[in-house]
Amino acid sequence: MSLISTLARLEAVESGRARPLTTVRHRHLSEHPLVLVPLTTAGEAGAPLGALVGTDPERPRLLTVAQPRDRELRFAFLAELAEAVLPHLDGYADDIELVERNETDPATGKRVKAQAELCADAPQLIVPGRAAIDFVRLLGRSMRFRRTSEQDPETPYPAPPHVPLLGRWLTHYGERARVPGSSLLLAATDLLNRHWATGQSSLEDQHLGALLAWIDPPDGGSGAEAALRAELGRDARGQLLVPPAGPATDPAFDNRLLAPAVEAYDRVRLALAAAGEGAEADGWLGQLSLAEREIRRLLRTQLEPTWHAVWRSLELLNELPEGPRATERWTRDRWSFTAHRDRVRAGEPPQPRRDDAVTAARKLAARESAQTQLDAQEALDDPLVLAGRRLSGEAFTGEVIEVTMAWSESKRPAPRPLLVLRTDDRPHLGEGVKVYRSLDGRPQTAEFVRHEADDLLVLRLTDRMGRAKDPAEGTVPVKGDRLAWTLFEHDQRGGPRLPEPEETPWTHGGPPGTDAEAPDPVTPEDIL
């Protein structure tokens, strides 16, 4: 945490309200995000218990599993989830634009222009917190190797249609969420934490209810008090006033309300199984649907507050103007979505359990450069983020007080104007250090020459002034301009090229196999 954000937190402690950390929104938000609030069964690592899902805040779709240990009910839940999610994803798959991009011709090795499809927009998935992102990943992992009876008639417990497909999509979204700055799958807590500082620790900020209370306290009261109530307040029956955002449920809810309801459901099911057929069975069937309805009602009480909290978070975030470079990053998310759409359509097998060496190295490199790019872009989009970099000496703003034309000493002299800037910042500059400023959205480089005085420094512009002897119009700052310069590059250059997966050296396991991986062995006690 930088000193500036610590200061923001301290201000929040003092005022009892969250304080802004940014002046713009640094993540793209879709106009029609799909919100998913999942719940998992306590003690059963990963068995789903219920979920609210949908794109309309007023009409969430409630999915529940009355007995989480029952495979059939779990499959029914997953099938229903697929029914709710997949049509939304499909809705974006066919609205495309054609984009020209550079590709390497595999035959000649030359760079050629090729037309590629790019989805005009991509579906966005919002979950309450980080734990829910992990849960999405877990669901994806558990579903993508399942086989439907159509794919494999021999499979002992065939999954309902679309469940493996949903698994592949959730895996893709879960993986994409690991790329810094990506917005396909976002957690509401991460979004809020990026844009506001509360008067509590980052650990406590993982509680969506408390976090939201700091930012948007009910009736404009004290955020600190509202957060405390959201965290600890319980009603007369010992139930939390604001249930946890999940996927784990509150133990008091599990033990006092849910467990008896599930037991009642189990009893009726046993009785129904014993009753055989006829009028008696019909009676039990009615009882069963009552018991199930009770479980649904209970789960709704746990899910609904979180559902509304997520939508309220989105509302608050939508009040911020979107940073220009956030839109640019969203294009990458659209590429990511389009690429996975193509893989699914091409009938490629599901993502492997473990990435091969080249894929893993590529992913890591991509995430690293995404992180540097994100850090740079956020600072360029937002004076408040830039202030943090200025404080740490990685950037400075200054007023141009003098411009002297000069040229390089080569045969064809190129313009190398000298700028004298006045700045109160204290950047870490040494001779020849490169600094960058944004010129029409592209970086322009300058070299540090010397300090003229304590607050005066001299820079030499070195590029982006055109090919002529005299710099192109508007490419050299003029006296009086206030400019922001950074010591970090605006665009990360790619590292060394990695070999194609087929050329993986034996030291790294050799070329990966191309066959689809075998599905998980099925046992009678599977939890997911």
Place this chain on the structure above:
Amino acid sequence: MRGNAFEARVTSDGGAELMRLLGAEGPTGFALPDLAAAGPEGRTARTALALRQATADGVWTLLRHPLLALEVAGAPAYLEPDAVVVHPDGRWTVVEIKSFPMIDASADAAKVGAAARQAAVYVLALERIAAHTGGASVAESVLLVCPKDFSNLPTASVVDVRKQLSVTRRQLARLTRVEDIATALPAGVTFDPERPADELRAAVAAVPAAYAPGCLAACELAFHCRDRARRAGAVETLGRSVRGELGGLRTVGDVLAAARGTAGDPDDPAVAALRRAAALRAEALAALPAARTAPEELPEAAGCH
């Protein structure tokens, strides 16, 4: 609940599955000594005896739920690992059975870390016994047994606990002895849960606490300590790391006063950095519409630079 069910399942065949997971391929048989005895002292003595016997015999031996003793802050503590395996070469390995899944051969890092810390304490306790047993050594890696993927089938992984061992060793060595803690308490203070709530509250309030947000995950009294730290305005309520960058300033009020230039020594680097931070923040926020910058702005900050 699931943890117990899984452990019962893993050991349901008398431990053969566990031995297989340990890589003891094809031991024709292994000893499974009975460790039952009366009282914790009896059980620890019985365990130590069984360990020595197994080491002397040089056969694969599985000890289920042995009881070990370790001195913590001058008081004895009894520890019960899930199992300890004695190898024919006299090496002892701690086995820890956990119910969180190992999916595609990797498990939740936080949970594995907690299991490793727990197992390291068992290793330390075993080392005390091994020191008095000829030919015995304690393995510095433990066997972690977890459910495989989404099933209830066990799978295992060897976890190196050398780091956890040295950390625990150091912490145990520098723990204040229980007697010393007790003498530092005000006379007559008792934490007996049978006492009335008011008396207990006063007793807890009489003891100083070093609260950090990490306590919330581990301690039931954390909310009490947090409340106290918040009321005192301690900056640690925002995280341990916060204190490092604020130098000698310990309370929210002090820090904000220093940032606004109404208190603090401007030559103190921490104060100077704070003032610069406040000025930069105010400058960036000044451009914002008033709606976002809420009531309490730092008006003095802009001018103090």
